[in-house]
Amino acid sequence: MIITLIDIALLTFMGATAIAILRLRSLFAVVMLSGIYSLLAASMFVVLDAVDVAFTEAAVGAGISTVLMIAVLALTGERERTPSHTPLLPMVVVVLTGAALIYATFDMPAFGDANAPVNLHVAPRYLNESFAEVGLPNVVTSVLASYRGYDTLGEVTVIFTAAVAVMLLIGGRKGDDAGIKKEPADDTEPDDDGGTA
Amino acid sequence: MRHHRVLRIISKLLIPFIMLFALYVQFHGDFGPGGGFQAGVIFGSAFILYGLIFGLEYARMVAPPAIVTRLVAAGVLIFAGTGYAGLFAGGNFLDYGVLKSDPVAGQHLGILLVEFGVGTTVAASMITIFFLFAGRDR
Amino acid sequence: MLQAVLDHYNYWIAILLMMIGFYTVVARGNLVKKIVGLNIFQTSVFLLYISMGKVTGGTAPILDERFSVYSNPIPHVLILTAIVVGVATTALGLALVVRIRESYGTIEEDELDLLDGET
Numbered sequence A: 001m002i003i004t005l006i007d008i009a010l011l012t013f014m015g016a017t018a019i020a021i022l023r024l025r026s027l028f029a030v031v032m033l034s035g036i037y038s039l040l041a042a043s044m045f046v047v048l049d050a051v052d053v054a055f056t057e058a059a060v061g062a063g064i065s066t067v068l069m070i071a072v073l074a075l076t077g078e079r080e081r082t083p084s085h086t087p088l089l090p091m092v093v094v095v096l097t098g099a100a101l102i103y104a105t106f107d108m109p110a111f112g113d114a115n116a117p118v119n120l121h122v123a124p125r126y127l128n129e130s131f132a133e134v135g136l137p138n139v140v141t142s143v144l145a146s147y148r149g150y151d152t153l154g155e156v157t158v159i160f161t162a163a164v165a166v167m168l169l170i171g172g173r174k175g176d177d178a179g180i181k182k183e184p185a186d187d188t189e190p191d192d193d194g195g196t197a
Numbered sequence B: 001m002r003h004h005r006v007l008r009i010i011s012k013l014l015i016p017f018i019m020l021f022a023l024y025v026q027f028h029g030d031f032g033p034g035g036g037f038q039a040g041v042i043f044g045s046a047f048i049l050y051g052l053i054f055g056l057e058y059a060r061m062v063a064p065p066a067i068v069t070r071l072v073a074a075g076v077l078i079f080a081g082t083g084y085a086g087l088f089a090g091g092n093f094l095d096y097g098v099l100k101s102d103p104v105a106g107q108h109l110g111i112l113l114v115e116f117g118v119g120t121t122v123a124a125s126m127i128t129i130f131f132l133f134a135g136r137d138r
Numbered sequence C: 001m002l003q004a005v006l007d008h009y010n011y012w013i014a015i016l017l018m019m020i021g022f023y024t025v026v027a028r029g030n031l032v033k034k035i036v037g038l039n040i041f042q043t044s045v046f047l048l049y050i051s052m053g054k055v056t057g058g059t060a061p062i063l064d065e066r067f068s069v070y071s072n073p074i075p076h077v078l079i080l081t082a083i084v085v086g087v088a089t090t091a092l093g094l095a096l097v098v099r100i101r102e103s104y105g106t107i108e109e110d111e112l113d114l115l116d117g118e119t
Helices: A002-023 A027-047 A051-076 A088-105 A123-133 A139-147 A149-170 A178-182 B005-028 B036-054 B056-062 B065-088 B103-135 C002-027 C031-053 C073-104 C109-118
Strands: none
Touching: A002 A027, A002 C002, A002 C031, A027 A051, A027 C031, A051 B036, A051 B103, A051 C031, A051 C073, A088 C002, A123 A139, A123 B103, A123 C073, A139 A149, A139 B103, A139 C073, A149 B065, A149 B103, A149 C073, B005 B036, B005 B103, B036 B056, B036 B103, B036 C073, B056 B103, B065 B103, B103 C073, C002 C031, C031 C073, C073 C109
């Protein structure tokens, strides 16, 4: 019972924080609230037994992302301007999508149901066999590194690619490409197909 | 923030423990919550804290960007290399059971190496990304 | 009635958060705000996945003799990696924002449209 109450309280706080993020115009406050939102999400993951996920969310969401966002605000300015167009159409789209999704939840198994299909497929095998096959108490680590190693290799490659892309985008000195942008008239390309369209 | 004495001393005290904790999370992740992803982020945040408090130029001396960028790739190579080691030892790609004569011990070794690769890439990526954003002049 | 609400409360809040994030992405003009909205959207999906893996009376999937019921570890694995990938892609988006600001001098969508119309 107490767990249910904590669950409901944390979820309500998350909703309130998200609405505050949507409504505030000061981007500094928005970034700070998004750190708080991540911390609430991490607490929520502890309640839902996902300790590894909570650990990651607390370190990443409340830590690194907040630092990165503040670094960007220092470069771009921290006031958001009021948009000129009316938000009526986005509101209609969002309400319709949300209603459709809520309608869909009535077909979902109840929260915490041990016999839900998602809990019956491969999870029992991992929980029952992994200790004999891999020998680690932490099933999440066994599945992450061994059973689903391909998946994790892909994810690590995505992180590598993102780091390389950030290097390409903002790694050079500022204004390196200014010369290219200012002289578009110079149409001598060293291509071998002549270059005349 | 170099002239804030309290911040400077406290962070100097904290940074070794943050790194120690990251290593604990890295190598104890098999038994408790934790693993390469979390450890990488925590290890990276130790360098980010150093950069925030003492200035970027000092952080670049501690973690030279040339080395850190190579580590981003090295982690992926450690991961894929472990996969190929399984392949050459006669198993499938990313099959760690064949790395040692005892399959469970082989799994232990493989997971340790793979998690180390993950931690290296994540930590190095976070440090690189922070250096790039913080080093960009307005 | 109360049971029906409790059975679905997590899913509903996840959808509410998802829609708040979606609305922030679509209706707000500031690019940094859009990225924060995208993060809210992303976290709501994480919440949905983790909620589906929760088993009543279960504990964290770290094996021990004292426990017999564990929550489903598979959503945890999927989301654990997704969080770190999420921050890497957020950094990529923020890098694009920085470059847009340097090229155009603004990160408001309306002004960017106007500037693009001129050239």
